[in-house]
Amino acid sequence: AYAENGQIFTESYFPDGQHVEGGAIEILDSQDQKVAEGITDKEGKCVLPIPKKDDLTVVINASMGHKSTFKLKKSELGE
Numbered sequence: 001a002y003a004e005n006g007q008i009f010t011e012s013y014f015p016d017g018q019h020v021e022g023g024a025i026e027i028l029d030s031q032d033q034k035v036a037e038g039i040t041d042k043e044g045k046c047v048l049p050i051p052k053k054d055d056l057t058v059v060i061n062a063s064m065g066h067k068s069t070f071k072l073k074k075s076e077l078g079e
Contacts, residue, residue, distance in 0.1 A: 001058040001070040003050060003077045008036075012044040012060045012068075019044030024061040029054045050077055 001010045008027065012020035025046045027036035035051035040060070058070040
């Protein structure tokens with residue numbers, strides 16, 4: 001995951017390289033409150049507006065119990 005131009009971009013893949021299609025994306029703030037959510041497309045990508053300027057955690061819930069998180073620091077979100 002990365003932030004650019006006021007948006008958060010995610011790219012999700014399984015260990016074998018297949019795209020995570022239909023994976024649930026959640027964005028949590030520094031208080032672990034959900035501030036945004038989305039679904040990955042057929043290429044495993046999801047784009048969401050930055051919900052707030054805070055340290056954020058991006059959580060991907062894929063099928064078969066696969067789950068991953070990525071931290072985006074407030075300083076990485078731009079102005």
